[in-house]
Amino acid sequence: MAKSKKNVKQLVVVCALVGILSVGSILAYFTDADTATNTFTVGKVSIDLVEENWDPDTATQITPLEELAKDPKVENNGVNDAFVFLEVVVPYAEVTVAAQDGTKAAAKAWTELFSYTVDNTNWAEVTGTIKDVTYPIVDQTAGTVTHLYAYGSDTELKAVAKDTETTTLFDYVRFANVIEDEGLEGTSLDIVVNAYAIQTTNINDGKTEIDGDNADGKTSPSEVWSVLYTQSPEMPTTP
Numbered sequence: 001m002a003k004s005k006k007n008v009k010q011l012v013v014v015c016a017l018v019g020i021l022s023v024g025s026i027l028a029y030f031t032d033a034d035t036a037t038n039t040f041t042v043g044k045v046s047i048d049l050v051e052e053n054w055d056p057d058t059a060t061q062i063t064p065l066e067e068l069a070k071d072p073k074v075e076n077n078g079v080n081d082a083f084v085f086l087e088v089v090v091p092y093a094e095v096t097v098a099a100q101d102g103t104k105a106a107a108k109a110w111t112e113l114f115s116y117t118v119d120n121t122n123w124a125e126v127t128g129t130i131k132d133v134t135y136p137i138v139d140q141t142a143g144t145v146t147h148l149y150a151y152g153s154d155t156e157l158k159a160v161a162k163d164t165e166t167t168t169l170f171d172y173v174r175f176a177n178v179i180e181d182e183g184l185e186g187t188s189l190d191i192v193v194n195a196y197a198i199q200t201t202n203i204n205d206g207k208t209e210i211d212g213d214n215a216d217g218k219t220s221p222s223e224v225w226s227v228l229y230t231q232s233p234e235m236p237t238t239p
Helices: 002-027 222-233
Strands: 047-051 067-069 073-078 082-095 107-111 114-116 122-126 127-128 133-135 137-139 144-151 172-173 192-199
Touching: 047 082, 047 192, 067 107, 073 082, 073 192, 082 114, 122 222, 127 222, 133 137, 133 144, 144 222, 192 222
Parallel strands: none
Antiparallel strands: 047 073, 067 172, 082 107, 082 144, 082 192, 114 172, 122 144, 127 133, 137 144
């Protein structure tokens, strides 16, 4: 019996040593770790509406068929390429006009009080219904007609690169040949020009999976405007 107890005691010691060796082997695993921090700089879309030849001092006491320099264009002063739109809001009234030879029209008619010649080589008017809005927007209550123009063609917008500018949408406006006593004498008439810009990549691409392709967004005026209109960028306050 004494011998058996000694063997048991030796067995316990051996098991304890095996346990110590097992713990030691776990603590000896090779380990490593690594990390990567990638810095991404967020871009910026920023534009200025420029009218180099507009002189407000010439726009007083205007007369029928008078032409005045007004040449809106857009400068990209951001860091990303941009697609650009110009919105022109023209005063609209029910008046009697005359032909250039002085022949008076038979009756009053709703008339845009200013006209202009668009640079059709570089700008295209956007027409039709987009987001339940039909362009041009005719509002007799407000007395305005709103025209929308895209920098590019009817089917494809042109990218405006950083530190570059569009061509002028038009160079002059002409006051309508409205006859006397139509209620316009002494009134103030406003032409409002609004400029809008949006990034050129990834516009309404419709993808549900990431594929690394940044060039598969929409580029037609109507599709891009539908996205820009939904975001409704806020206009700065007129100084």
